[in-house]
Amino acid sequence: MTGAAIWGLVVSSLAVIVVRRRSTAIVLVGAQALGLGLYALTHEPSASPAPMVAGTILITKGLLLPALLLITTRRARKERLIVSEPNALARLAIAVSVALAIEQLIPRFGLLEAGVEHAAVGVLVLGILVAVVRRAVLFQALGFLIAENGVYLAGLSLPSGLPAFIELGLVFDLVVVVSVAAAFAAKIHERLGSGDSSLLEVLRD
């Protein structure tokens, strides 16, 4: 994978942390999955069917899940400004500093290219951080998709790829999680007029 593609993944993850529009974030995450899928299908052919399976799954995921999330955003079009969120610059600063700290601490875990390994960890951590710093339920679902893209990046860098069973299991889990999150986001928007998950804290007993 080229350095530009790897940087593209990292930058698009950072962009999801700062963008305001939900549709932009959804497109960015979908583009990540599509890019990874195209790479899996087109990079040097191997005897293993794993890259083919991964590529197909990633492209399907890159089309299906963003479509599902876009439908959800259309239903809840009037989004209020989420005031409980830190501003974009603060979110970016938090995400970059935590991701860099974990990058420094984590030891090498055996991928062929060090750059890909760093990028995979970075995208995974940034995905979790999206779920932490963004309050909207929809962004939290996007955070999990980004984290999973980090796992796929690492998997595609393995000489034999990830086993197909793991690929299918991952995508099944993710479809369930994102579908539930989408339904949940639509429902709380309908009731509370916002997708801000912090509003749910007052419901605690």
Add this chain to the structure above:
Amino acid sequence: MTGAPQALAIAGVLAIFLGAINAGSSRSPRTGLALQSTGVLFAGAAGVWVLASGHALGAAFRSDIHPAFGLDPLSGFFLVIIAAVGAPAAWFARDSLRADGSGRALAVATGTFLLALIGFVSARDVSTFLEFWELMTLVPAGAILIARQDTEARHGVFVYLAITHIGGACVWASMLALAWHGALGGHSLGGGLAAFVACASLVGFSTKAGLMPLHSWLPRAHPLAPAHISALMSGVMIKLAIYGLVRVLFDWLAAPGPWVGITLMALGSLSCLGGVLYALMQHELKRLLAFHSIENVGIVALGLGASLVLRDIGADTWSAIAFAAALLHALNHALFKGLLFLGAGALAQAVGSLELDRMGGLLRRMPWTGTTFALGAMAIAGLPPLNGFASEWLTLQSLLHLGGVTHLGVAFAGTIATAALAGTAALAVYCFVKVIGLVLLGLPRRPECAQASEAPGAIRASMVFLAAGCVLLGVLPGPLVGRLAALSPGSVSLGGSTSLEVPGTGSLPTLALALALVALVAALARLAHAHRIAAAPTWTCGQPPAAALAWTSAGFTKPLRLVLEGFLRPRREAQIIVSSTGIVEAVAYSAEVPHLFDTLLYGPVSRGALRGARVARRLQSGSLRAYLIYLLALLGALLALARIGVLG
């Protein structure tokens, strides 16, 4: 397993299983309970064979997690304990359980409990051992909740499960450490890890055994259970914790060091003195018996601790004698405590309340129950020629020998332990004089006591069976002591005499002593019949003799309470209601001896735990973001620790 003993053991287990199914599915649980009783006797017969022959059956202990079962002489002995109490307990339940849903459920729980107890002593791998250990804890809790659903019962069960599971965690830690290092498969564990295993097993098994200060669950849980389950809990379950302790300290650890033996003796001294002292202050019969279980487990711990210390200083013969004394007392306690709990159940069935101050006059109205209960009381009080005397005498001999060795620390520990045992024996007599006096003798204090009638046949038969065991082991303990001494790690052989023979300090001719006592009692009875005595009312200062003027439990123990006031810290409250004309209209008096371990130890600990839980609850925000932050923080901390070399 091979041959007849194998067939007996398997038939026994199958009979208990079928008995439990039958009890649960039939209209009346009586047939199922009879099957369970027969089954546990069959299993006990296999235990007797293994103990007598010295041969093992089935698999040997191993350190893997593949289920395996077998019996060796030590587990055979504990199987005998299970059968000795389990068979009469199940038989007793035939007449004590009602033929309704609750009775059937309790009968099923009885069978499950028996299977858990048998499974625990016959487990030969770590996973089966721990599974049956947990089952043995959970089944009686279920049985209590089947029998009673009130707040007191639920709270008692909660305390029981909480404390025994804290102990259980230590048992898991010690067993897994032993299995990990292959110590269950024949290579004893030594070195630094052995100290950890010794500590964890002391805490874990002592908690279930009810040794002080880890006993707090026992006086709460045992009185709540139905009588036959109380008999199994007090007579058998806590002995199986002793079995676990013996396995770890004597079989699986290589010479754990004198500090383990001295710690065990210290716990034993505290338990036997503390147990009997608090038993004396109780006014409810089953709670009093529960505190006596703590006392007797303390005596067993004294014997085991002495055995470890004596082995450490090279006195192998005396170590084996102390070991045999401890095991013999475990069996004896199972017999007389089973008898006393079943007796308490029979009395409760006849008169309702077991408040000591509301009973009386029951020996005349329930002669079989009263006589066997009195025999059990004399046995637990350590009176000759009954079994409690034999094992306490043997334990005392071992401790006296310990007091004479040249190691100052060991001699001091032996002296303290001897004094504790002697004091315990005296106080136990004091306590059971009170029990017999208030429960069996005197005038009935309630109409229910005056109208009480003898217990049904199955209950009487169960109690006679256990009472016979108390007499038999008191009169002829010698052969069993020889077998038990051979189970100690030194495999010392003692003479096969019928009496108790120990080197150096002489012997106790138990049979001759029993015959002399029988002759003396017969002569006194004959003498009493020869001179007729005219019965006259007791002089009560001119008032008519009434039950309200009789001794009370608190009155009987008041001298001791006054002497130990500084330690026991009794609370008294008297309220006198006087009318406007100066006439006393009513007097209300209440007194209580608080349980100091609850006040000073468990109270502060549980308050601290609740404060900690309140703080920890703040972490549980319900917010996904907060949980992700915890996850990232933990990941970062672990990575940082790994980077600086603390982990890995």
